[in-house]
Amino acid sequence: MASNIAQNSAKDVLDAGEGNDQFFSAVVVTLALGAVIGLLMLVCGFGTSGRATGSAEQDENAQKTENKSKKSKSNQQGKRQQKQPGKRANQTTFSHAYLASTLKEHSSNVLDIDFSINGKYLASCAEDRTVRVWSVKEFREREHKCLRGNVEYDHATKIKFSPDCKAFITSLCTGNNIRVFKLAKKEDGTSSTITASLDFPKKHTSDIINIGLGSHAHGSFVMTAYKDTTIHIWDVKGDILQTIDTHHMSNNYAAVSPCGRFVASCGFTPDVKVWEVVFDKEGNFSDVKRVMDLKGHRASVYYFSFNVDSTRMATVSKDTTWKLWDTNVEYNKNQDPYLLLTGNYDHTGPSMLALSPDAHSLAIAAGSKIWVFDSATGEEKETFEDVHTQPITKIGFDSSNKFLVSCGDRHIRVFHNVVGYRSNIASMEKKIKSSTTNKSQKERLESQIAQMRDCLAEVLGEKPEGSKA
Structure with a gap:
């Protein structure tokens, strides 16, 4: 249990x-x-x-x-x-009573223009990598045909006709050198062509600011001016003949005179320096001699211009004045140019200037504005506002004194030189009243005045004097 x-x-x-x-x-x-x-x-x-x-x-x-x-x-x-x-x-569309026409074929900003010395052509270059040649006689037509040439792998910044009007030179933007173009007829003779024929070697690192061609009885040369103080004088084959140091501290502008004998420059200093390019009787280059200075401005000289025979020069300065000079002097005897007139214009920044071939009218451009002066009296006679949508890059008169041309954007504006017509008429009327003018001279002057009045009336759309209403 x-x-x-x-x-x-x-x-x-x-x-x-x-x-x-x-x-x-x-x-x-x-x-x-x-x-x-x-x-x-x-x-x-x-x-x-x-x-x-x-x-x-x-x-x-x-x-x-x-x-x-x-x-x-x-x-x-x-x-x-x-x-x-x-x-x-x-x-x-820009409009003005004095506007003769607008040339519109370029597709980018036009950088430079130049008239041929025979008065028949206007050459232009632009950022669109083309150069174009226009007929002056078509300026007043509704359509404007032009001859086109291409600038391979670059674009031209400056352009200048040769004295024989059969070629022109350009400065290249990237290459910073000279390229020569020839004008030639096609084999069938139907039209002309523009062909690049020669490139000068690049010899300087500073940018080219202007170019020129000189030719006279004894020889021919090419000029390149640079942004520093250098100017090169070349032969027409592309070899340097001489180098000039302008001593301006920096160059603003340089050019060859229309007579083909002189090279002038201006810059930071308040003067313009003029050299003569000398050849011997056999056409061999001899020397570049300093022949005259234009002194009188109080500040840097921006620009200058010659008349057709280089007996007059006009200058424009930072001191807001322009001056007209008599350069028909005996410079070999150390005679200095005479100051004829000083005028004022309302602008303080960089400006450019053009003196008409007959020296009766003068134009100054700054920004998109142009002032036109009577160079006999110094009076401002006309102002063109907002001419281009970009700053103006060049102005110039044709050899007949009938047109003032400007470029800036992709257009080229052509104005009637009304100020020049009126200044010429006033000058001839003054000569008629002179006691030294004989009867035959007075009759010739009266005939010229009548013709000029008719041209002016046509330009302004008025009836010529003496015509029936």
Whole structure:
């Protein structure tokens, strides 16, 4: 009995132990499952948070991208709006009572123009890598044909006709050297062509500011003027004959005189220096001699211009004055040029100037504005405002004194030289009243005055004097 009780007690104890073990095992399993579930929840929670954060960042980035896109579009629209007025301004038709015509074939800014000495042609060069030759007799026509030549791998910045009008030289922007072009008839004789024939070597690092061709009875030469104080005198084959140091501190402008004998320069100093290029009787280069100085300005001289026979020069300065000089002097006897007249103009910045071939009228250009003066009285007679949408790059008179031409944007403006007509008439009327004028001279002058009045009336759209209403 006792034995059975003991066995039952032991069995209960064992059963109780097994129950406890099962209980503990269940607790452990439960805890383990809880831990696993908790970890899964944490992992899921962190994943969701990460996805939420990533989504927020993506949304933020998307918003930023959208904002940038909107801003970019807005800027582009703004730029288009800013460009459109300029484009419209470039397309705006300039008009003036004295405007004879506008030459429009260039597709980029025209940088330089030059009239042939025979008065038949105008040459132009532009950033569109072309050079063009225009007929002066067609200036008043509605259509303007031109001869086109291409500037390979570069564009021309300056252009100058040869004295025989069968060629011209250009300065190249990138090459910073001279390129010669020839004008020739096609074999069938139907039209002319422009062909590049020679490149001068590059001999200087400073930029070319102007070029010129000189030719007279004893010899011919080419001039290149640079931005520093250097001027090169070349032979027509591209060899340097002599180098000039202008001592201006820096050059503003330099040119060869129309008579082909002189080279002049101006710069930071308040004077203009003139040299003569000398050849012997056999045509061999001899020397470059300093022959005269034009002194009288109080500040830097920006520009100068000769009349057709180099007996007159005009200068324009930072001191806001222009001056007309008599250069028909005996410079071999150290005679200095005579100052004939000083005029004023309303501008303080860089300017350029053109003296008409007969020296009766003078034009100054600055920015997009042109002033025209009577060079006999110094009076400002005409002003042209907003002639171009870009700063004017060149002005000049044709050899007949009938036209004043300017360039700046892709157009070339041709004006009637009304001031020149009137100044000429006044000059001839003054000569008629002179006691030294004989009868035959007076009759000739009266005839010339009548012809000039008729031309002026035609230009202004008026009826000539003496005509019936």
